[in-house]
Amino acid sequence: MNVTAVFSRTLERHAFGWLVAANAVGVWLAALLLWPALGGLAGPFGYGRWMPLHLNWQLYGWCALPLAGALAAWLVTPDAAGRWHLRLALGAWSAALALGGVSWLAGVTSGKLFLDWHGWARPLLPLAMLVLWSVLALHAWLRRGEHGPMGRAIRGGLLLVLLAVPSLLFWAEGREVYPAVNPHSGGATGASLLGSTLAILVVFGALPAFLRVPGRAAWWYWAALAVGAGVFMAADHGDASHHATGQIVALAALLPWLGLLPAYLRGFAWHASARPWLHASFVWWAVLVVTGFLTFLPGWSERLKFTNALVAHAHLAMAGLVTSLNLTILRQLRGGGSCRGFWLWQSGCAVHVAVLAVLGWREAEDPAALFLGDGFSQAAYALRLGAGGAMLLASVQWWKESGA
Amino acid sequence: MLVAAVIAATYAFFLIFAEFAFLELVQTAAGAVRPVMAALAAAGVAGSLVAAWRFAAVKAGRALAVAFGLCAAGAGLALVVPPAGLFGAAAVAGLGLGGLTVTLAASLRGLLEPARLGFWIGAGTGTAYAFCNLPWLFAASPRRQTLVAVALALLGAVLTWRWRILPVAPATGVDYAGRGKTTWIVWLLALVWLDSAAFYVIQHTPDLRGGTWGGPGLLASNALVHFFVALAAGAWADRGRAASVALAAFALLVAACGLLVGGETTGVAVVYTAAVSLYSTLLVHYPAHGARPWLAAGVFAIAGWGGSALGIGMAQDLQRIPSWFLAVAVVVFLGAWVYRRGPRGSGAAAGLALMGLLFADEARAQSDPVALGREVYVSEGCIHCHSQYVRPGTTDGVRWGPAVPMDELRRESPPLPGNRRQGPDLTNVGARRSAEWNRLHLQDPQAVNPGSRMPSYAHLFAGDAAAGEALVAYLGSLGAERAAELRAAQADWRPESGSGVVAEGPRLFLRLCAGCHGPEGRGDGPLAGRLSGPPPDFRQPAWRRLPPGEPDPERALARLIKFGVPGTAMAGHEYLGDEAVVSLARHVRGLHAASAVP
Structure with a gap:
């Protein structure tokens, strides 16, 4: 076995x-x-x-x-x-x-x-x-x-x-x-975002070893992480604004990981049933890093903070990236498993994220539309409910397959 | 007698060192009590598990001596190491104590006559509590108390080193089958949890502390109560009445906590002391009678260490014992009693416990309504839809008022900047909305604000409405001190030139204003009767809020619509754009002008 x-x-x-x-x-x-x-x-x-x-x-x-x-x-x-x-x-x-x-x-x-x-x-x-x-x-x-x-x-x-x-x-x-608060947004600082993402990258880096996935050792991954850690340590850890160049530069240190993470994980021989999930996680990762950086920038942050666009970003991270990666782990652990629910989940998640992003973009200009429940926001919330239902359905399928 | 002395030494070491002296030493030397106490608890759990894993009756004497030695070493280290070394002392003492309690409990049936097991355990437990209540020891410095603890541990090591313990068969019967074990662990967990929380509250409330342990007379009477009640508890347990003793202990502990919740000090000492003696005896008797090392580990790890952490954590966070918690504890305890009786009881027990937890009304004992209202705000999860953060240099300032300085935000516990706006920012809501409006809106949001996504909080106003009124008080406090700054900024506001599409006005009026003002502005909307002052009738020739010589009535009216009238039920519509506000202003002026024509 x-x-x-x-x-x-x-x-x-x-x-x-x-x-x-x-x-x-x-x-x-x-x-x-x-x-x-x-x-x-x-x-x-x-x-x-x-x-x-x-x-x-x-x-x-x-x-x-x-x-x-x-x-x-x-x-x-x-x-x-x-x-x-x-x-x-x-x-x-x-x-x-x-x-x-x-x-x-x-x-x-x-x-x-x-x-x-x-x-x-x-x-x-x-x-x-x-x-x-x-x-x-x-x-x-x-x-x-x-x-x-x-x-x-x-x-x-x-x-x-x-x-x-x-x-x-x-x-x-x-x-x-x-934790430290960005005084101009009331949210996380660039250093905090960098630190938490680097911690996730450490976990990603260790996964092949934990799961005993055959592949080549990649010292450069850990060297790049060490560089990232250096940037993190050099950044201001106080209540620093997203208008501060240092914070923007610190967060920009994540951009190279757009390519580094997929390149690293591709170097291992993942089980065939895990590979679709791994590839999906690469897509979500790319969208997450790019949008994470953009929404931190002055102008974008002012427009999108406190809106549904950031809820979209959270779902992008949890429902998109983490779920795809967790399915990679679970399929690898099992050494098999069907791909049922793959597209149901991925399309549900994509619709969910897109709808909330559009709603958030619009909300910044006209909060009254959301507060008072105009037709557009009601339609968007209905679409979001449908997308959430699709994801729930997919997760029920997986749970049943687990023999519960 | 010797066995009772060893039980007494174990309990006394735990009470005088782990619960008192070590806490004081850490507080004095390091300040950060929680991490060190967490290390003690973690090591205690680890020690319990290792002791259960390695237990063998024939070697138990040596194991007890080693465990006593570790206790002595840990306590000794606490006296000599620098602050950072207290973690090491905690780890050593915790390992020793965890190992000692499990090994001792698993060995007692091999050392004592079965018919007198409870009596001797009661004697040892009562002696330990009585000893710790001796005035010279109770009032001694932490260092002196620690030295006494070291001496007790060394005495224990000497006494147990040569013990030869007979292996015994594990106990059977209802209390040692699956349901019985779960029930007893739940009972003991509830008892330790309540005791730890009560102990913390008494220790940190000067009046209660004085009324419970203040002075040699009280300490001496506590010592006597402890000793004789523990003896009685052991004797009852020997007669097969352990479950009844648990129930009595729980009832007394709940009574003591009830007195604490009510702020009562009289009588707490006797009730609390008796309850503690009863259950402390059972805490040893139940695993000792079972003679099962893993059961002993479960009892001490979950009920002992876990219960202490839960009780102290709750009391530290809440600074009190909430009455809802007592209600939940009663339901869980009695639910476990039903569960112990068999499959039919288990469903009812689970249901009872869940209902108790879900429907327990949080008795918010805070006297300050604003502080209580903040708790309600946090409990109800208002942060998930409302921010309290005005971003400098953005449109937030116009909509929601002045920003709060960062140091002011950080002084809050916890800060509540929020991360989402399904509804307006509330930083300055106390300066933007009257209590009357907030009350009405919380009770019936859709009537006040058609299309609002906010759920009704009418349930907070049921009964004495304390929670609802406290929430209104809290909202009223937000930004109250910035009201003058807010008014000045509002006075300067003017809509962008060219704003206003007249066609939008009537639709907006019907949707946003007609609830109070009526569809034709007669002040006869469905909500009008629920307001303390009737809304104006726009058909009257004079404006109520605009002075007769107002040079720019449209702008003044737009400002009223945008920001409302302070102190009245007329709320602002800060979230509307300039175009919508001006459209509304023109429509309202139109209603007035049309009606003013004879």
Whole structure:
């Protein structure tokens, strides 16, 4: 049996399950925007209480779990005990997400996007992370004899870094902590955007190793990342404006990655069932980097900040890039799987992003049209609801295929 | 007796070092308490898991001595290392404590007569609590308390080094089957969670602290209550009444928390002390009776370390125990009781727990309505549709008023700049909208603003309407101090020349104004009766808001339509473009002129 396939079913059930849940909430939210009176059916559980479920379940459920699975495939012994341990860790993770959902519906939230864990729910995800870490550390220890000194050092070092994550997350969830703010937009600074994207590039770079995809080592990828890290360190990390040249230059350091990331990932022999998803992720990546840079520039930022155009950008990142990449991971782990739902998802996502981008562009000039629900914005929201429904349908198909 | 002494040493080490002295040492030396305590908890969980993994009865004596040694080493390190080294001290002490609790609990059935297991556990637990309440120790400096903890751990190591423990068969029965185990872990989790939160609140509220642990007399009576209640709890557990003891502990703890929520100090000490003794005895008795190392690890990792983290985290964040949380805890505890009874009960239990969590009305105990209103704003997720950020140098300033300085934004906890505008920016909404308008709009947004995507928040005004009125108060506070600056900017505003398409005016009037002013401007719209002051009848010869000699009435009228009339229900329409505003102004003037003709 494929070494990594032992985990794939367990992992898929959790990951696709959260994708379905988050998408279902997203469709509900899209319907509420189109027909606000529907909110009356839900009593006190209004639009604002559902939003954290959509955001956090996408991020910590769908986006995070396949990456955790890739890590587990690298470290955990692929036997019955390992699978049981992985089930335990994924169960703890899912329990944390479910309880988090209950807390947000009950109105217990920090008021910080993607860091809504608050009050009694605040330690839940860090505790689930500790459970996962314990499983990874246990198996790294049990398998220490299988690796040379370098292999052991890499695994030990990575586990040490990962051990800091739960504490950092717990700290970041606090209301007293808030990241740097771009004073001219109220949003993220160029340095913050660069830093978070570089972190994602580190994960992308490590994927072939975690998934044991055959291919050539590419030192230049890590060298380029080191250069990017240098640019990040040199940038102003305070409340810096997008009018500051340094911030623009820092963010421009991502532009070469338009070609570097696809070139790197193409150097590995991905499974045939994973390749369509990988190619889709290249397309989304290119659109994401270009639009991310453009929307940061003076003039564009002023026009698009706070509008649906930035919601489009978020969906471009999560539903476009991350989903395509996560399907690459899951198909690679399984060593197969059908392409069902590929075009349904991709076209749904493209329509979703395009509609919101157009709406956002228009909204900047005439906010009244959106606030008062004119015909154009209603039609756009209806189209968006349909596109969201298509993505939900695709995710349900994948979940069913996982044997859930 | 010796076994009771070892139980007492373990509990006393945990209470006097991990819960008190170490916290104070970290606070004094490093300031950053949370990361170090998180390291202690993480190491405690790791120690529990390792102890369960490596447990063997025949080697348990040595394992206990090693664990005691690690505890002593961790506590000793805390006295001598620099601030950065406190993480190491926490890790060593946590590993020791985690290993010690699991190994001890898994060994007790092999050391004690089964019929007296609870009694001796109660004796050890009660002795530990009584010892820690001795005035000379309770009021001692953190360093002295730590030295005592080191001495206790070393004593424990000496006592256990040569122990020979008999292997025993794991307990069976309803409490050690799948449902029973889940129930007990949920119960103990709820108990530790509530206790940790209550303890934090008492410690950080001077009146409560004084009323609970203030003075030698109170400490001595606490010590006596602890000792005898723990003994009684153990004896009841020996008679097979452990579940009843858990229920009694929970009821007392909820009563103590209820008193805290109500701000009551009288009687808290006795109720709280008794509750803590009852459940602390069970926390050892349940895993000890089970004689299952992995169950002990589960109990101490989830209920012990997890419950403490959840309780302290909640109290630190909220600075109180919300009454809704108590309601949820009751539902979960009783739900688990039903669940323990079998498959039929499980669905009802899950349903009860979920209903309790979802429908628990958050008792927002804040006394300041603005602060409470901010909590409501955060809880309801208003940030997902409304920003509070005026971008300098953009059209935001004209629409939404003056910007807020960055240092003012950063002083908020948390800052709420938002990232989306499905509706208007609210930075200065307190200067732009009256309380009356906000109240009406929150209750019935579509009636006030046809086409609005905002859901109704009428439920916030149900009952005593405290949440709704607090939200109105909070919105009223936003930008109130910038009202003069806002008015000055509005006075300077003039529509771009050439604005205004008259044909647009009637349609806009019917859509945006007729709700209050009526379709013909007679002041007889459907909302008029819900306003404190009736809207003007435009057919009257005199304008209510325009002075008779106004040189540019169209511009003045356009300004009223754009920015509203402060302090009244007449709201502005800041989001409309100049063309739409001027069209409306011309239409309204037309209504007035037409009606003014005799």
